[in-house]
Amino acid sequence: MPLEVRPARSFADMRTMVGPKRADANVCWCLSYRVPAKQNRELSGPLRGEFVEKLCHRKVAPGVFAYDGDEVVGWAAVAPRAETSFARSTKIPHVDDLDVWSVWCIRVRPGHRKKGISHVLLDGAVDFARQQGAPAVEGYPVDNGGSKVDLTMAYVGTKALFEKAGFSQASETASVLAGFPRVLMRRSCA
Template sequence: MAIEVRPATTFEDVRALVGPKRPDANVCWCLSYRIPSKLNQSLQGTERGELVKKLVGQDPPPGVLAYDGGEPVGWAAVHPRADTSFAGNRKIPHVDSLDVWSVWCIRVRPGHRGKGISHALLAGAVDFARSYGAPAVEGYPVDNAGAKVDLTMAYVGTRKLFEDAGFTKAADTQSVLNGFPRVLMRLEIGTP
């Protein structure tokens, strides 16, 4: 069955991918880079899910979802960089003044990994950004040179994943994750 990638407009499907098993648990909900740090740290328990529910209802929604036969199996967070903490991040540089979009989280559900869903999610994130007129999309993956990345840290993607999608390295960063340097990968996409 073909993987279909669509905008993340259904809260229940987003919750299935990034929400906790217990609604009151303090987990990321993919908000760490999406909202200001102080707000992120202040949210407790169900407040995170309520904020995500609001974001899912906005235009544009906070990302894209991959479906396999109607079942949500993957998530990619993608939004204008100006609306994320990357806008002021001192470790990840700005290449120029373009209003780029950022992809900062790619997650595939256990049991569905190894089927190319990450590749479909990244392509879907680019298409989504393009549909909103983004001139370019950036990602900040680890440059792991093929070494294994801990699954809890693999959400940023790898340089190879982004290269396979046509991205090129635009800059080094001062950010390190799981012992690997992160690089700024970029794809110029123009307008629809």
């Protein structure tokens, strides 16, 4: 059965993809780039999950899930750049005044990796953004030159992944993650 990408509406699936093993744990919940730093610090323990549950019920979903049948196997965060910390970043430049969307987290569940799910998720994130009226989608992956990226930092993707999805490098950045420079990649939704 082929993978299906759908808007992230299920909080249970969100918990599976980015939630903690313990409800009181302070894991990211994919909020680090979504909310301002002060709010990110204030949201602790169960408050993080409660905030994400509200995101799942907004008019526009907080991203997309990949499903293999009924099983959620992947997640991609995608939202208007204006709603993210990238809108205020001093390290990741704005290349123009387009109201672009950003994709900043691509996660595949253990046991499902190395099957091309990241590629399906990235395409699905672009399709979702296009359906919401986005003129283009940006990502900020590492330019690792083929070197291995630590699994805990691989969520931003690699330049090669974005290139395979039809993105082009629009700019260099001053951001570094896991020892690798990050680049600004962009794909038009036209």
